[in-house]
Amino acid sequence: MDAYTQLLESYGDRLLNPAHGSAGDAFDPWTEALAALAESFVEKRVGELKRALPLTIRAAPSVLVRYRRFLMARPSSDDPGVYTPGLAEGLRAWSTLRAELAADAREAEYAPWILDYELTLGASRADGAPRHLHAPVPLHELVEVLVGGLRPTEPEPGPGWEYRFADRVRWRRR
């Protein structure tokens, strides 16, 4: 690895971690500025996730705090490909966010399913690949309430619904 390449990797270590601090390298004079820039990168990622998952965040506002915690533990460094940066991060954090929402009794029981819905729909719209989702709750009804700016009440349990995601969503009762 040549000197410039090595230098950039050190630079990147600081930019992917606001808490990096001094390292005794060429970038020490800009430690504070680099930490501020790294923090701004975190804020931008949180903002991008917010734009990608508006309904999930309306259903469970804690998602943003949960995502920030996830991001600090696992800095993002992958190419988003055809996905928006926010959607790519949502997909990357999906299992963690879902598990936390499902385990927290303070969250609506439907919250993890709204997350599934929004990420699955977003991914299918972005990459054109059809996807399916089976849910125990009528997600299309919950989404309609959330789109209207309200938070739904918990639906009655039922036989479940099947959703097919392509350019749009189709569903049927199981």
Added chain:
Amino acid sequence: MIPRFGFSFRRMWQEGILAGQLQAEVLELVPDHFFAHPTPLDSLSAAFPLLLHDVGLSIGTPGLDRVRLSRVSAVAKRAKVLRFTDHLAITRLPGGRQLGHLAPVPASRAALETCVENLKQVQDQLGVPLAIENIFSTFFPRLDPFFESADHFLAEVLERSGAGLLLDLTNLWLECENRGTSAEQRLAALPMNRVVAVHLAGGRRGRRGWEDTHSTAVPDEVLGLLGTLVGRAPVEDVIVEWDAHLPTLAEIDRQATRAREAWRQAERNA
């Protein structure tokens, strides 16, 4: 010569754009929006002159992302773009890790050589005029004292590569506001003969000073700076950017018209 005035394309405005009746004369596209869904490029290119503006080539990183460059090239060709632009910045590390956002290139001789070589390769692949944009930054990682400032480093890259300058007047103004320095004096020191395009946008005042949020209307002060380019720079395109809290199509079109009026007023005053 009066430039073309337009704005950055967003998909939510597509239907209205293709319906016509806009004052805008040019549109700027982001290639990522068309990697998976390129079909709209055909109708857009039939309706407007198009420019392509990327954020992902990471000009300061050794070893261009050839996969990304191929995808960008495919969009550029299908859209028949008149110019390609990216930033003098780093968004990807040599080992492949993505920063996800723009970071200033640490200024050194090796960085200069890297930028020049990358720009040459981009030019060879795309075959359309190329320009690089000045980013907003709160600091200048100056690793070699030869480079007196970020603008000096930028000027060296332009001189050695032959690329044009996409001058982001908002970024320049925000930096000067944060530092308490004169934007007019800073402009005077830039290689004006390289300024082929201009970006305008609105920022926001945060806890640490002005930020380049691209989420509000273009400030009057920035339109004033635009006027100082009349007769001094060979500007071909002026693009209004708006990336968050998007306005209506009518409003973004009005912002482009507002910029055109500022230019024309400056011409009359010259």
